[in-house]
């Protein structure tokens with residue numbers, strides 16, 4: 001059995017409670033079946049896939065829909081409210097951030113507040129699927145004040161918002177969006193699908209599609225969702241995605257890529273897959289499709305294959321759900337086998353999805369001050385599968401997704417579309433460059 005010791009990041013203020021309380025009438029306004037079904041929470045309903053909104057019988061184009069930014073405002077407004085109520089463990093806006101000089105523009109953040117005094121927990125890293133354990137920390141134990149809102153699919157053709165929705169009338173097991181009390185950026189939240197169903201950390205088609213809908217309706221390319229499988233630095237075995245605003249492109253979003261596969265089935269959906277070029281972590285990028293569902297299901301097929309075959313992975317949902325980055329990874333395995341260099345390990349960076357995408361959260365001042373591109377590259381290179389293994393995994397992934405490799409001789413290059421005026425700045429400085437209805441109210 002391969003295991004690794006890891007200090008779990010504290011994502012909820014209830015995580016460090018050592019006392020496990022009874023499951024009935026706990027009086028804490030928690031997310032368990034004792035309190036949740038009898039509570040009311042704000043509710044956001046997103047449009048059904050492929051639906052155009054209908055206003056007075058007139059179908060509007062997607063561009064005109066005023067509700068699109070509603071989710072954005074809701075999320076950040078609620079997040080700010082929780083910050084004012086002092087629910088976070090530290091003020092993330094005071095964390096220093098810098099762009100590491102060099103070609104790729106890796107972003108380093110000094111985050112001393114994420115430290116925890118907890119004893120490290122031992123994780124199995126050779127099993128991507130592990131059963132849900134009621135006795136370990138899970139999101140049913142968090143308080144309702146950490147929840148920003150519930151999110152469900154609308155039954156009509158529009159998005160809706162209900163300030164105080166009775167949960168028992170909405171769903172026996174709602175999808176909730178909660179704060180991460182150890183944020184690494186502005187608006188850092190957790191999306192927890194069907195919280196009472198106690199899903200372990202594993203992808204299913206419906207949950208992945210929910211994350212895609214959230215990316216689309218937030219309608220801001222600076223808002224991304226991420227997923228870490230077990231064995232790839234997920235530290236809580238209760239299904240969740242993370243998301244936050246970073247007012248800059250991630251280095252991975254600027255990396256060049258090359259189309260390697262398309263769907264050529266009976267009824268092609270226009271999904272394509274590219275391979276990243278000149279990036280330290282080998283990765284696949286999925287895009288296209290006629291609807292969210294086309295792209296979402298194609299990716300989910302691949303992810304389900306990976307987890308069923310114990311291949312740990314990280315996923316970034318980028319560009320409002322139009323691009324999905326998939327990183328099969330082997331850092332934890334290499335670490336457990338003693339193959340990662342001490343130089344890399346001493347900074348204790350956990351290369352989860354955000355780090356892999358180029359946003360490095362460093363725990364101490366020396367590493368932050370000395371961070372250089374060569375270090376970032378070396379760290380991320382330890383995450384990547386070898387070329388040989390990557391080609392093997394790629395073939396499986398494409399088969400699971402029902403895609404055919406294209407003739408790379410006749411290839412063409414796609415340059416990242418987000419590369420624009422990328423200035424090294426702290427969040428405070430970037431704020432004025434944002435669209436007027438946008439984030440970072442500090």
Ligand SMILES: [Zn+2]
Pocket residue numbers: 025026027028029030031032034035036
């Ligand atoms: Zn309760």
